[in-house]
Amino acid sequence: METLVQVAQLLLALSILVGIHEGGHMVAAKMFGMKVEKFFIGFPPTLFSFKKGETEYGLGAIPLGGFVKISGMIDESMDKEQMAQPPQPWEFRSKPAWQRLIVMLGGIIVNVVAGVIAMIILTYNVGDEYIPSSYVKENGVQALRFGEQFGFQNGDKILNINGEDYERFSDVTDPAIFLDSDAYYTVERNGQQVKITVPDGALDLMSKEKTFKQEFLYPRAKFQVAYPEDPEYLATSNAKKVGIFDGDIITKVGDTPAGYTDQFKSILGAYAGGIASIEVLRGNETLTFEVPVNKDTTIGFLMASQIPVERNEYSFGEATAKGTADAFNLVIVNARAMGKMFSGDLSARSLSGPIGIVNLFPKAWDWNQFWYTTAFISMILAFMNLLPIPALDGGHVMFLLYEMISGKAPSDKFLENAQKVGMIILLALMVFVFGNDILKLFGI
Known part of the structure; x- marks a missing residue:
C-alpha cells in the first residue's frame, strides 16, 4: 500500500510538471502565431483526446512524459512529409530565430517558475524546523554504521565543516559537503580536536544507499x-x-x-x-x-x-528570498554532481530513473512533502532539459543560438540526423537509469 501511495504521488507530480512544461511551449508558440497541432500528457497509445480550435488535446497511456507538436518543427515526430513542403507563415521554421528560441525555452522557464513559486509558498506557510548546531557542539553525535566508516565515534562534537561554522544539524549531512574536494569535519573528542576527512567515494555511497542519512550521524540524544x-x-x-x-x-x-x-x-x-x-x-x-x-x-x-527543535517562520519577503535560493541551490548541487560524473569522481550508478524517484516521496500522503518533492523534480527537469543534447530543449536551443550568432541555420537534413542521434542517446540513458534502479532494488 505504501508503494502505491508513492507511485500515485509520482504520477500526479509528473502529470502536473509535464503539463506545465509542454504548456509553456504551447503558449509561447501560439503567442507568436505558430500552429500547435497536438498537446499530450503521456505517450501513446492514446487514452482519450479532444480537439479545440486547431489543437488536439489528449492523455497518453504511458505517464512518463508528454509532448507538444508544433507545425514546421523537426522533433520526435520526424514528420518528413510536412517538412518537404514549402514553409508556411504559421510554421515554427518560418519564424525569426529569437521567437523560436523563446518557444524552446518556454517549457524550461515555466518549470523553473513553478519550482521557485512552490518553494516560496512552502517556506512561507510551513517555515522550517531544525536541530541547532549548539546542541551538537555541546552533546556530540551518535556514530551509526556509515558514520563509523567515516571515522566518527559516539560523543564526537562537530565544531565545523570544512573550517566553516554551521547553523543546524542538517548541514552535517548536506550532499554539497561530499561534492567538495578534500572535505573534512573538525570534531572535539576527549578534549582534543580531531580532523575527520570525508573518504573517497562518499558521494557514491550516499547516492547508492537509500538509508545513508538515517545511518550516518544522529545528534546524541538525552x-x-x-x-x-x-x-x-x-x-x-x-x-x-x-x-x-x-x-x-x-x-x-x-x-x-x-x-x-x-x-x-x-x-x-x-x-x-x-x-x-x-x-x-x-x-x-x-x-x-x-x-x-x-x-x-x-x-x-x-x-x-530531549533533543531540542527550533522553528523559523518567515515573512513573505523573507520566504521569497529563501525559497528562491533553496530552489536554485537544488539545481547547483545536481549540476556539480553531474560535473563530478563527467570528471570520473562520481559513478554514473548514482543516476536514478522513475523507480528511484518514487522513493523521494513519503510513504504516507503528506501535501507539504509532496509539493517540496514536486518543486525539486521541476527544477531538475528544467536543468536536464537545458542540456545540449539533440531531442531535448537544450539541443534545439544550442542550434538556435548557433543560427543567431552565425546568421546561418543548420540544414533540415542535419537537424533530422541530430534528432535521431539525440533520441538514441535518450533511449540509452533511459535503459541505463532503469537498469540502475532495478539493481538498487536488489542491493547490487
Missing part, C-alpha cells in the same frame, strides 16, 4: 523515562515496579555515566538477566534503584528524547 498508557505493559515493567517515575532522568548505571540513549543501551547489555544499580535525577533529587534487567536487556520503559 532522554527522559516515559511509560505508555498500557496496563499490560506497566504490569510487566521492572522500572515501574521499583519506583522509577515518568519524567525521571537516568544519569548512571552502576558507576558509568548513561545520560544518552546510546550510552544507556550499551551499558545495560552487560546486566542482561541480572540486577543493575540505576541512578536517576528527579527534580533536584538524586535517587538510586536496583532494577532487574530482562534477558533482552530491557527494563520496561520508553525513551522520550
Whole structure:
C-alpha cells in the first residue's frame, strides 16, 4: 500500500510538471502565431483526446512524459512529409530565430517558475524546523554504521565543516559537503580536536544507499523515562515496579555515566538477566534503584528524547528570498554532481530513473512533502532539459543560438540526423537509469 501511495504521488507530480512544461511551449508558440497541432500528457497509445480550435488535446497511456507538436518543427515526430513542403507563415521554421528560441525555452522557464513559486509558498506557510548546531557542539553525535566508516565515534562534537561554522544539524549531512574536494569535519573528542576527512567515494555511497542519512550521524540524544498508557505493559515493567517515575532522568548505571540513549543501551547489555544499580535525577533529587534487567536487556520503559527543535517562520519577503535560493541551490548541487560524473569522481550508478524517484516521496500522503518533492523534480527537469543534447530543449536551443550568432541555420537534413542521434542517446540513458534502479532494488 505504501508503494502505491508513492507511485500515485509520482504520477500526479509528473502529470502536473509535464503539463506545465509542454504548456509553456504551447503558449509561447501560439503567442507568436505558430500552429500547435497536438498537446499530450503521456505517450501513446492514446487514452482519450479532444480537439479545440486547431489543437488536439489528449492523455497518453504511458505517464512518463508528454509532448507538444508544433507545425514546421523537426522533433520526435520526424514528420518528413510536412517538412518537404514549402514553409508556411504559421510554421515554427518560418519564424525569426529569437521567437523560436523563446518557444524552446518556454517549457524550461515555466518549470523553473513553478519550482521557485512552490518553494516560496512552502517556506512561507510551513517555515522550517531544525536541530541547532549548539546542541551538537555541546552533546556530540551518535556514530551509526556509515558514520563509523567515516571515522566518527559516539560523543564526537562537530565544531565545523570544512573550517566553516554551521547553523543546524542538517548541514552535517548536506550532499554539497561530499561534492567538495578534500572535505573534512573538525570534531572535539576527549578534549582534543580531531580532523575527520570525508573518504573517497562518499558521494557514491550516499547516492547508492537509500538509508545513508538515517545511518550516518544522529545528534546524541538525552532522554527522559516515559511509560505508555498500557496496563499490560506497566504490569510487566521492572522500572515501574521499583519506583522509577515518568519524567525521571537516568544519569548512571552502576558507576558509568548513561545520560544518552546510546550510552544507556550499551551499558545495560552487560546486566542482561541480572540486577543493575540505576541512578536517576528527579527534580533536584538524586535517587538510586536496583532494577532487574530482562534477558533482552530491557527494563520496561520508553525513551522520550530531549533533543531540542527550533522553528523559523518567515515573512513573505523573507520566504521569497529563501525559497528562491533553496530552489536554485537544488539545481547547483545536481549540476556539480553531474560535473563530478563527467570528471570520473562520481559513478554514473548514482543516476536514478522513475523507480528511484518514487522513493523521494513519503510513504504516507503528506501535501507539504509532496509539493517540496514536486518543486525539486521541476527544477531538475528544467536543468536536464537545458542540456545540449539533440531531442531535448537544450539541443534545439544550442542550434538556435548557433543560427543567431552565425546568421546561418543548420540544414533540415542535419537537424533530422541530430534528432535521431539525440533520441538514441535518450533511449540509452533511459535503459541505463532503469537498469540502475532495478539493481538498487536488489542491493547490487
